[in-house]
Amino acid sequence: MSTATLEAPPATPAPAGHRSRPFAWVPQSLTLAWRNIIRIRQNPEALADVTFQPIIFLVLFLFVFGGAISTGGRWQDYLPFLLPGLLVQTVVFSTMGTGVALNDDFAKGVFDRFRSLPIARISPLVGAVLGDAVRYMISIVILMGTGFALGFRFENGVGNGLLACLVVLVFALALCWIWVWLGLKLRTAQSVQGVAFLVMFPLTFGSNVFVNPDTMPGFLKAFGKVNPVNYLVDTMRGLMLGGDVQKPLLITLASMVGLVAIFAPLAIRAYRRRT
Amino acid sequence: MSTTNQVAIEAVGLVKKYGSTTALDRVDLSVPTGTVLGVLGPNGAGKTTAVRILGTLLRPDAGHATVGGYDVVREAGRVREIIGLTGQYASVDEDMSGRRNLIMIGRLQGMSRPAARARADELLERFELTEAGLRIAKTYSGGMRRRLDLAASLVGSPSILYLDEPTTGLDPHARNGVWETIRNLVLDGTTVLLTTQYLEEADALADSIMVIDKGRVVAAGRPAELKAQAGKQSLDVRPAEPGHLERVAAIVAESVGVRPSVDVVNALVSVPVSDGSSLPVVVRRLDEAGIAVTELALRLPSLDEVFLALTGHATEAADSTAVLEGAGR
Numbered sequence: 001m002s003t004a005t006l007e008a009p010p011a012t013p014a015p016a017g018h019r020s021r022p023f024a025w026v027p028q029s030l031t032l033a034w035r036n037i038i039r040i041r042q043n044p045e046a047l048a049d050v051t052f053q054p055i056i057f058l059v060l061f062l063f064v065f066g067g068a069i070s071t072g073g074r075w076q077d078y079l080p081f082l083l084p085g086l087l088v089q090t091v092v093f094s095t096m097g098t099g100v101a102l103n104d105d106f107a108k109g110v111f112d113r114f115r116s117l118p119i120a121r122i123s124p125l126v127g128a129v130l131g132d133a134v135r136y137m138i139s140i141v142i143l144m145g146t147g148f149a150l151g152f153r154f155e156n157g158v159g160n161g162l163l164a165c166l167v168v169l170v171f172a173l174a175l176c177w178i179w180v181w182l183g184l185k186l187r188t189a190q191s192v193q194g195v196a197f198l199v200m201f202p203l204t205f206g207s208n209v210f211v212n213p214d215t216m217p218g219f220l221k222a223f224g225k226v227n228p229v230n231y232l233v234d235t236m237r238g239l240m241l242g243g244d245v246q247k248p249l250l251i252t253l254a255s256m257v258g259l260v261a262i263f264a265p266l267a268i269r270a271y272r273r274r275t
Numbered sequence: 276m277s278t279t280n281q282v283a284i285e286a287v288g289l290v291k292k293y294g295s296t297t298a299l300d301r302v303d304l305s306v307p308t309g310t311v312l313g314v315l316g317p318n319g320a321g322k323t324t325a326v327r328i329l330g331t332l333l334r335p336d337a338g339h340a341t342v343g344g345y346d347v348v349r350e351a352g353r354v355r356e357i358i359g360l361t362g363q364y365a366s367v368d369e370d371m372s373g374r375r376n377l378i379m380i381g382r383l384q385g386m387s388r389p390a391a392r393a394r395a396d397e398l399l400e401r402f403e404l405t406e407a408g409l410r411i412a413k414t415y416s417g418g419m420r421r422r423l424d425l426a427a428s429l430v431g432s433p434s435i436l437y438l439d440e441p442t443t444g445l446d447p448h449a450r451n452g453v454w455e456t457i458r459n460l461v462l463d464g465t466t467v468l469l470t471t472q473y474l475e476e477a478d479a480l481a482d483s484i485m486v487i488d489k490g491r492v493v494a495a496g497r498p499a500e501l502k503a504q505a506g507k508q509s510l511d512v513r514p515a516e517p518g519h520l521e522r523v524a525a526i527v528a529e530s531v532g533v534r535p536s537v538d539v540v541n542a543l544v545s546v547p548v549s550d551g552s553s554l555p556v557v558v559r560r561l562d563e564a565g566i567a568v569t570e571l572a573l574r575l576p577s578l579d580e581v582f583l584a585l586t587g588h589a590t591e592a593a594d595s596t597a598v599l600e601g602a603g604r
Binding site for chain 1: 352353356358359362366367380382383384411
């Protein structure tokens with residue numbers, strides 16, 4: 001993405017040499033991404049949604065429901081099935097934080113501060129998304145770390161396992177544009193969260209994240225066929241545990257392209273309206 | 276106004292509408308370099324809208340403005356390089372430490388990491404925030420927060436500074452601190468556009484004052500001119516002995532022909548007069564009666580009285596909250 005695709009605010013080259021560089025938005029975006037990381041370090045409690053929440057979900061599903069869901073009757077047998085799915089759910093849920101944080105920045109006037117500075121107009125938006133990639137990574141590391149401690153292993157090789165983590169990260173970066181868009185459109189952070197839950201719950205629970213959808217009623221199975229989360233979870237299981245990867249991976253990639261193609265322009269248009 | 280002064284901020288016919296509400300209605304203003312313009316008005320008068328337009332955050336619907344010679348719409352990038360902005364809407368990040376906020380702003384303005392750190396520390400020291408600088412901004416008191424906001428707008432050493440209600444909600448001590456800072460900035464040659472709801476503040480800091488109400492400029496001029504425009508003067512007499520208050524009131528009433536108001540708490544007798552001609556009469560009669568006074572003054576009306584005279588309504592919040600709520604957003 002380049003500033004040229006937007007109405008770049010410094011329309012004429014600025015007098016100070018360093019600001020007239022066409023790629024000034026790169027270091028600016030990195031500085032703003034750094035801001036998000038600093039915020040995490042200074043308010044670790046704000047990370048609860050990507051730290052404790054996935055661990056609680058893991059513990060809940062593994063130990064409470066695991067024995068009942070698993071065909072073998074032991075929670076240990078459920079772990080390999082659950083962890084790739086839960087990883088998807090966690091990362092999908094953490095993407096809404098991007099929209100909530102953006103909304104908050106606008107409401108609190110932090111964006112106006114940025115806008116009053118001689119920086120590229122797109123930098124704060126790129127910085128917000130990049131900074132959130134770090135949050136997604138943290139949630140991946142924490143959940144996988146907990147999974148490994150409980151006995152999960154990449155049965156299809158470490159390389160494929162890491163590739164799976166990368167795929168889910170990239171998927172999150174594609175999905176977050178929905179929340180960027182809504183974060184800019186909706187009035188309050190609470191309403192962003194409300195809408196997000198409304199979308200996230202059916203997407204993740206009406207899928208193969210926790211159970212094999214074969215036992216679900218027909219309408220849910222039909223929904224599963226068009227639910228991109230299903231294919232992402234299949235990709236993850238294929239890469240981490242072995243099995244068919246090609247078809248679900250292609251569908252996942254296509255859904256990422258679709259998400260970005262629809263929501264990134266909407267988000268950028270909303271952003272331009274507000275800045 | 277001196278013509279040798281260069282103009283730092285100039286606006287002609289600024290109009291901004293929000294739906295059917297006109298937040299700014301053909302506002303003209305001009306601020307010579309190195310001076311302070313106080314923009315005075317109640318909540319919703321359009322002060323913030325004006326600052327946002329001059330700060331490139333908002334496009335005017337009509338009219339145009341230049342800041343430092345640059346057009347605020349067409350050359351917004353250049354304007355941003357020479358301005359600093361402080362207001363409740365251009366905020367620091369509350370979830371970061373004061374120091375990190377300042378470093379971030381320095382980095383965004385293209386400073387190297389060491390330079391940004393040095394500038395942050397310099398500003399923290401100047402605003403007596405060195406110790407607090409490491410704490411997250413959320414924990415700051417109102418006065419500290421305002422000083423940090425000011426520091427944030429000064430990172431890039433702007434030559435033109437917008438201060439949108441810099442002391443609203445501060446206690447008198449913190450307010451004096453902010454005033455002192457503003458005065459020092461002006462001494463260094465910074466041009467300041469200050470908005471305020473407090474007439475006292477405009478009087479204390481501004482070289483010229485513009486009074487706006489419901490998006491229109493209702494008066495403009497130097498503080499003394501505005502006071503003179505409102506007309507009436509006031510004669511104050513404070514006896515040395517509080518016990519003489521009633522006798523003084525009687526003498527004043529006789530001399531002026533109007534019943535004075537008697538402020539028992541401050542031991543002050545005060546009466547509106549049309550000119551200074553009754554002053555010698557009062558002095559003579561007090562002398563004849565052998566009453567000593569600690570204060571005897573003919574004063575111009577306060578700016579509060581001026582505002583009432585100019586706009587037909589008072590400046591109090593009770594009045595203004597009902598008017599154009601949210602028009603400045």
